Amino acid sequence: MFNNIPDVKLGIIAVSRDCFIVSLSENRRKAIVETYTKQYGEIFEAQTVVENEIDMLKAVEEVKTAGCNALVVFLGNFGPETPETLIAQKFDGPVMYVAAAEETGKDLINGRGDAYCGMLNCSYNLGLRKIKAFIPEYPVGTADEIAEMINEFNPVARALIGVANLKIITFGPRPQDFFACNAPIKPLYDLGVEIEENSELDLLVSYKEHADDPRIDDIVKDMAEEMGTSNPYPDLLKRMAQYELTLLDWAEKHKGSRKYVVFANKCWPAFPSQFGFEPCYVNSRLVSRGIPVACEVDIYGALSEYIGTCVSGDAVTLLDINNSVPKDLFEEDIAPKYKNYTLKDTFMGFHCGNTPMCKLAKGAIKYQLIQNRLLENGGTPDITRGTLEGDIAPGKITFYRLQSNAAGQLRSYIAQGEVLPVATRSFGGIGIFAIPEMGRFYRHVLIEKQYPHHGAVAFGHYGKALFSIFKFLGVEDVAFNQPKTMMYPTENPFA
16 A cells, blocks of 8 residues: 555444434444455444434544544434434544445334435435535445445545645646646645645755765665666666655655645756756656656646545556557557457557556656657757656556646546557557547547546546546536447537
8 A cells, every 4th residue: 555645444333313223223333344344344333323413422533533534424224314414524534424225024114214215314414514425326225235335435535535635746837838737726725635836946956955865876776676677777777766865855845734745747848958867767656656746747637646546546647648549550450359449449648658667568768759859859868868668558447637627617537448458669658548439538528628638547447436536526527438329418410
């Protein structure tokens, strides 16, 4: 587990309406805890069953004392609307509400709990009090089903706790020719995210102060071991190790009151000429430890990456939605094997070299070809070295992004697909992505809603959790790659 994302400690509180048999909620809670512990792990079981407001205060204090930072409120029967909703108001952390399904048709007198009905009153009361709570798609279930809901709540809670305790540190102004990265940051404050914006000069001064740091040799050794035989520039490692220490020390000294830190840093055109290398490989190493470093001062890209890290518990990356797959390559290498995809379902995701080694089929340190043309006239590379390049490893992916539009309104998209095990024949950290109905999604979501070219990539299918997180955060527009049978509002019906 990364040390830059929260460790979720779950608690569960059962509630009971005072005109129902309290043991109904109590016994059903015990069954959930037993099932969850056996299948998924630890959960703290509050012994207080909440029937009134005094019980509510006692139960909340119980879970707080136990160190819980995420909570399940379980309606074992109809439940008391006011006390049960005040739990979420008094508890500092994400709260999920679930309700008990009836257990048997043989006991519908004293054994009937009416939690199906109680959940309606609970949601109504939450709305009256403007209390945010997480409610699963179908929140009523047996002990086994609710244990599974709690397990699915775990990564959602981890992301919500992480965002509420996050600081995004930036270096450098957002690039002039990348206005897509220049989104308003006010919505981040609304989410509770802290921002610290710095000059590239601040970073350069700190980097120079780390010259001859005694820890550099150990990082150089670690880099060499990670790359193995894919290390054509051993002379470059000391510079990059010095930079890695600079970022890590800055994060530690500047996190302030926050627990977690990500970066959004300027990486061109001044960076290589002043630092003497490209920062991509170092960025890749930090993200592999749960500290995303977004390219080109992409603040919302950094936040998106961090949310994906919390959800997946794994490394993520940030890529350009870059280029179409050539028709001849598709027909030669993709169409014969992957008949469910059309050419328009595929594209290439690319960045200079920030995708971590663990997510590349075969990675190696190289140089930034485009910057080499610009800064070194296409000659022998020196300062443009430092990218981590290779084809991205095949497997399931989720392409997603949380973004503010120009008016300061949060919106997002999520699309699940895969990276195909097909050689890209190109340069950079790059892969051939296949997403069902990508062509329509590209036109009627990415272009129509004016999203930037950067997208975050989580390595697995995490759309369900991401959707829940974005909705909890108040994002009204959560777009996805709609199937053929579902038209986009802007789609031409005659096309």
